[in-house]
Each structure stands twice: as C-alpha cells, then as structure tokens.
Amino acid sequence: xxxxxxxxxxxxxxxxxxxxxxxxxxxxxxxxxxxxxxxxxxxxxxxxxxxxxxxxxxxxxxxxxxxxxxxxxxxxxxxxxxxxxxxxxxxxxxxxxxxxxxxxxxxxxxxxxxxxxxxxxxxxxxxxxxxxxxxxxxxxxxxxxxxxxxxxx
Numbered sequence: 001x002x003x004x005x006x007x008x009x010x011x012x013x014x015x016x017x018x019x020x021x022x023x024x025x026x027x028x029x030x031x032x033x034x035x036x037x038x039x040x041x042x043x044x045x046x047x048x049x050x051x052x053x054x055x056x057x058x059x060x061x062x063x064x065x066x067x068x069x070x071x072x073x074x075x076x077x078x079x080x081x082x083x084x085x086x087x088x089x090x091x092x093x094x095x096x097x098x099x100x101x102x103x104x105x106x107x108x109x110x111x112x113x114x115x116x117x118x119x120x121x122x123x124x125x126x127x128x129x130x131x132x133x134x135x136x137x138x139x140x141x142x143x144x145x146x147x148x149x150x151x152x153x
Contacts (some may be wrong), residue, residue, distance in 0.1 A: 008084035008107070010038040014093040017047025018069035020130070021089040021113050024053055025137045027062045033145060040083070041067075042075040044096045050117065056130040072100055081106070089113040111140055
C-alpha cells in the first residue's frame with residue numbers, strides 16, 4: 001500500500017467533541033506506532049470524555065481515562081497544529097479542519113465513522129456500538145499505516 005510507505009511524523013485524529021472517536025483512534029495509534037510517530041486528538045467542540053469509550057479501550061489494555069478533550073483552537077494555542085496528517089472522523093471536524101489547513105501543508109483524510117453515542121438500548125448494546133467503532137478504527141489504522149501482514153494480534 002503506497003500510503004503506508006509515506007508514514008507521517010505527526011498525526012492528529014479529529015472528531016466532533018474529542019470525547020469518543022478521536023481519543024479512541026489516538027489511543028490505538030499510540031499503542032501501535034507511538035515510538036515513531038507523534039499522535040494527538042482534538043475536536044470541533046469540547047465535550048466530556050465518554051466512559052463507554054474508556055471501557056471499550058480498556059478491553060484492549062489501552063488506558064484513555066486521563067484524556068482531556070480539547071478543541072482545535074486550544075490545541076493550536078498550546079502546541080500548534082503542526083501535523084503532517086490530520087484524519088477527521090466526523091463531518092463537522094472535517095469541515096473545520098479544511099478551514100484551518102487552507103494555508104498549511106498538512107494532508108487531510110476523511111474516515112467517516114459512526115457516532116456510537118447515538119445508539120440506544122441496554123448498557124451492553126450501547127457498549128457493543130463503541131466496540132464496533134473501536135474495531136473499525138483499529139482496522140483502518142492498520143490498513144493505512146502498517147500495511148498488509150503487519151500489526152496482527
């Protein structure tokens with residue numbers, strides 16, 4: 001895969017409120033490539049870290065419980081938006097990132113990802129939606145960055 005050959009040095013995952021999808025993606029990415037690539041996450045708006053996201057990630061021994069949601073503006077103010085690649089997971093984040101990167105050299109990719117907070121039902125049904133999102137992100141990250149046959153569990 002050509003995309004795997006050009007690995008970014010700094011990757012940002014972005015979603016609506018930086019409370020579910022982007023921290024999950026950043027946690028997965030960090031576990032796989034944290035030693036060689038800087039990873040961050042941010043949102044178009046600021047939310048509260050979702051406990052279902054924490055639980056779903058803990059099932060893979062990834063602790064995101066200390067994650068503090070941040071907006072793009074907060075990230076830019078604190079450390080800058082100096083990312084080679086920004087992966088957006090929600091339409092709102094994608095549009096906002098395109099505005100913010102008009103004059104930068106950052107590559108932007110859109111990975112449409114379901115918002116598991118919209119799923120209703122029992123605790124187990126809701127948690128299953130978070131697991132599906134987690135597993136979808138894991139697959140996409142492996143395909144995009146590891147290439148075939150690498151990073152299998």
